[in-house]
Structure formats: C-alpha cells, structure tokens
Amino acid sequence: MKAQLSSPTNPTINDIARVAEVSLATVDRVLNARPGVRETTVAKVNRAIEELGYVRDTAAAALARGRFYHFTFVLPQNDNAFIALLEQQINMLALTMRHERTKLSAVRVAAFDPVALAKAIEAIDPATVDGVAVFGPETPSVRDAISHLKANGVTVVSPVADIPSSERDHYIGVDNVAAGRTAAQLMGRFLTGSSGKILVVSGSMLARDHLERRLGFDEVIARDFPDLDVLPSVECRDDPALLRQLLPAVFADNADLVGVYSSAGGNEGLLEYLAQDPTAKRPVVVAHELTDLTRPALAEGWFDAVISQDAGHLVRSAVRVMRATSARIPINSAQERIRIEILLRDNLI
Amino acid sequence: MKAQLSSPTNPTINDIARVAEVSLATVDRVLNARPGVRETTVAKVNRAIEELGYVRDTAAAALARGRFYHFTFVLPQNDNAFIALLEQQINMLALTMRHERTKLSAVRVAAFDPVALAKAIEAIDPATVDGVAVFGPETPSVRDAISHLKANGVTVVSPVADIPSSERDHYIGVDNVAAGRTAAQLMGRFLTGSSGKILVVSGSMLARDHLERRLGFDEVIARDFPDLDVLPSVECRDDPALLRQLLPAVFADNADLVGVYSSAGGNEGLLEYLAQDPTAKRPVVVAHELTDLTRPALAEGWFDAVISQDAGHLVRSAVRVMRATSARIPINSAQERIRIEILLRDNLI
DNA sequence: GTGAAAGCGCTAACAA
C-alpha cells in the first residue's frame, strides 16, 4: 500500500555530486564545512544544493557517524521527592536512548554541600563523558569544577537551578523569579480581603532556585499586596523533620500568619504541622513541585496551589540540549522551554 | 578526542546472527515479528538477543526502510489567533521534519461547518497521506469522513477538540473539562467575597472543546462557589464583531455581572467592549489561549488569567503520535500529555 | 584539493 507515496524521494548527496560535477567526498566536505575545498568548488556545490532543494537525512548521517554519546547527571542526595522523580525519569529515558546510541547515567552527591559537589564533578573523567548535567549550588568550587569539564571539551548544563557564573552551556528549567512572582500573585489573590504575615520556607541560601523564587515572591507582594507582610525565610534544607521542629515557634510568634509559601522541599514537615492542629485557622499554602506528597495535599485542600515543572520534560530537555550542543547542531528553544505549571485541585494530573 | 569513548559499540544483528547461528534475514524476521520462522528458531534468536543485550539502532532501521511519511492537518478557516499559531507551528515543524523523511501540510476549511469539514476530509486521497489531524466539530458527517480514512489505512488524530465517537486513533490536547474546572476555581477564588453573575462566552455548541470547558466550569462553580451564578453561554462563533455586538445587552441585563469566562475565540470583541466603558466595574476575566491578543490583555490587567495550551507542543505531539501510530511503534504518553497552562501577568512568557 | 571505495546497522528482494 502507498507504494507511490513512498517515492517522492529527496535529492541525496549523489544527486548533488552529479549536478555539481564533483565527488561525494567533496559534497560532504562542503556540507560539513570542512576545510580544504576551493572557493569556486564550494560555490558550485552550494548552487547544486540550492537548486535541488537538498535536505540532509539525519538518520543516514547518524548511522554513518556511528558516534556514541554518554551523558551523566549529578544530583543532590536527599529524600526530596522531586529529585526522586528526576532520577526516575533519567532511568526511564536511559532505556529509550540506548536506541539512539546514547547512554545516560546519574550520580548522587550530598545535598547543599558545595565541596562534595565539586569533588564529585572533578571525579568525572572528561574522557568518558560527552556531557554533564549539574544540579547544585553556585559556589566558586563548583564553578571551578565545571570550568575543568569545559576545558576538556565536555558539554555542561545546569538543570533546575542555574549556575550562570560558571561556563555551563545552558540552563534547563523554569524561570524561578517568575515562579516566585506567580506564587505571590496566587497567594495575594487567594487572600483577597485578608491582611497578615506570610511565611516563606526555603531550602538554603546557597540554592539559586530558592533565592530567585523568594526574589520574585517579594517583588509581587510588595507591588500588589500591601496588606501582606513577608517574614524572613525559614531555611529547612529540604528536611521535613527540621521544618516540623521550626514551625511551632513561627506560628506562635505570628498570630496573624495567613499564608505559607513553601518554595523548597520538606513539605512533609509542613503537612504534619498543619494536620496536628485542626483548630488553627488554616493558612493559604502555595508549594512547589507536584509529587506524591503534594498531590494529595492539593486534592484534600491542605495546599491551595502547587507551582511545578515537569520532571520528564526537564530530563528529556537536558539530554536533547546536551546532545545538540555536543554534536554542534541547533536547539529548538521553544521546545526546550520548561513551563511554570500551576496546579490547583481542579487540574491535578 | 574521546576515541575510546566512541567504542562501547553495541551488539548488532550480525552478532545475534552469529551467536544464534542463523542468518541476518532470520534475525530481522524475529526482530520485526514477521511470520515464517520456526518456533525453535525464534527462541534461539531471542536467547541471543537477551544474552547480548541487543538494542535496535533506530537510525539504521530508518535508513534501511527508507519510508516517507506525509501528514496533513485540517484546520478551521477563521481569524482565530490560536489557529494562526497552530498553522505557524506546523509550517515551522515542516521545515525540520524534512530531515526525518516526513512531509507536513495543512488545509483550512470553513469554521463551525461540519459539512464543509466532511467534504474537505473526503477530498483527501488516502493513498497520498499516512495521517490526518482533524480539528473540528464532532458530527455524523465528520465521523463518516474519518471512518473512510481509517478504512483506507490512514492514521487519524483529533487535535484540540476530541472526536471520541469517531474512529480517530488519538486525541491530542488538554483535558478540556479540567481546563473549565481550573478556570472556575481561579474565577471563584479571585472573586472571594463577591457574589453575582458570571458570563460564559463560547464559540459553538458544536465545538466539543467549548462544551467540555463549560461542563467543568459549571461543576466547580456549583460545588465551591454558591454565591456565583453562571448565565447561559453566549455563542459568538469566534467572531469578535458578533461578540462586541452581543455584550451590551448582557451587561445591561445583569447589573451584578462580576465575571466573564471567555472559553473561545473572539476576545478582541470583549476587550473592545471593556475598554469602551472605563467607568464600569471591571469583571474578573478568565480567557483561553495565549496569543498576541490575550498576552497584552493579561499584562495590562484587562484579563486576570489565561488558560492555555502550547501550540508548538500540540503540533509536535500530533506529528509524533501520527508517526508512531503509522509506524506501529509505541507512544510515550507522558511526553504527549498536553498541559493546561495557567498564565497570570507574572508568569507571562 | 579532490576522488574512490569501504562501510555504519538494518531491511527487503530474491533464491534456495
């Protein structure tokens, strides 16, 4: 069936060679901008390419090149549910990427520990990988470690939290300032008519994603919601137990606490605290990342909104970008844009 | 550089043939589940596949098959900004898909006109396409036209608005009921403390996406916001002028109109109406689809929220799904899930 | 500077 359909066969390099009256090798040199071809020959070939409307067949090119790619993710080692999601997606994608001559791996390193992270990055032999995705704090030691990778021709991307001061090739993740602004807008709107204090739970001042969220959050509250006061961040290092322990004092000291912006991990501690005192007036809660923890919290009304990013998209995007960067081919930035997802109980997925 | 890296060369069908002591052709038959191989031989080959950890190289397979794909989109012909976005994305993707041996095209057909749509679908020669994406109303004539395509081996998907009663292979788009619920939740929350009427602007009762949104919207308002009353839908057929003309009466008849849910096109008419009466108390407005029209409306505060879906993702997804269905290979449903995006002025992109 | 020729891993006639 459809035999005739399968035949509007595109021009190949053979056709170009014929039309341009050169050999296959020369066409290839021109196509791949390799040196050692006379100007006039280049022009002849390009004219033929133009004339025939040639488009390179990526499958054939990939096969002939026969190159293998190896990319590795460096992730924080803690029991953050979102990180677990990321790792799961990496493992899933690894399976399908084998068909595309690319190998994926992941290493875990102590969370919020720049020195350990730098060590882990330095432990990666640049000769054995084509790209590394580094998720961690932006500190001098981390920057240096990334610099070392780059010096050895390795592609580096920073997923989730950007490391703009390093030589990383790309950031893969949401605009965290905008995410913070969005959280503030929702919080403020959901608190129409109320006034009082807002608690912001953060992971660490080292975490750029958390910092940026706080920045955006403050900006919008200050601009649009003068009746709301944002308290200094509580740093919980994504540790539910620590957060659980810190909360009573915060609530005790601020009787007019009307909202909680949980911009980091540790939501379990927050939920435990909220559940333990059913008499208290429940604050409006906006949290981050849709996980097995936040999903039920949203469904049952403990959380009012969750700002999230798709872990699958993030991982696929990181790999596509590393692959494209390593192979020096262009990136479709629209496809790689990670969306700020807003989840209410009504669009839960 | 990295010469040794490029060598952890995967096993090929040659290796399998050697280990299983059969020919390449037999391995190929087993791999592609082609008939005419003895049970015991199949087992031998599968054992070798297992043992060697074989993974098929998709690039090589694609090259050897040398098949071309042709997919076409059937889109409503009106000046809806979202549809323009879709068409633009189709044209953009068409350029890159040429490298993957697939051709994309699009035809436009009168909007909200099931007969014209059915005719247009029937005009497609099943011998010249591998897949058709049909965006339009769910009516018997459309169903029959789709049925005809399916009978001739053509893959059919329905983007944006589902046609579940047809034989379409897949729906590509957001859960419109959930989108409506989300709109209602935002509307209700943004109207905390107010009571009054809500106007719902729809395109047509024929449009399943609009119907489903209304369904979800009503459900949540009824459940969570008893102080709000939803008026019967105003059908504007995505026509700004018609909407502009209908609005004065609606506002005049309902002095307590506090919200507008614009679930379809025609937003230009709504904006014109709102701008023309600066003295009126502005209703909370939730609209659909981020376009050159709704983006500034959101930024300037005329709209409070926009529910959207990524046109680029939608088109890429439709093409991936048609390709996978035509080639009988599995779909990564997580990747193809189109997200309900919520846009506030603070996460505008 | 340029060309000839041997594959890359898989598929699909055609034979046997």
Add this chain to the structure above:
DNA sequence: TTGTTAGCGCTTTCAC
C-alpha cells in the same frame, strides 16, 4: 523455513 545479497544516504579513510 532459511539464507544471500544488494542497497538506504552519509561519513571517512586513504590515495592521487
């Protein structure tokens, strides 16, 4: 039921 063989379109030595 199984095997042989000639490619798919491109890249890459190596020779001229």
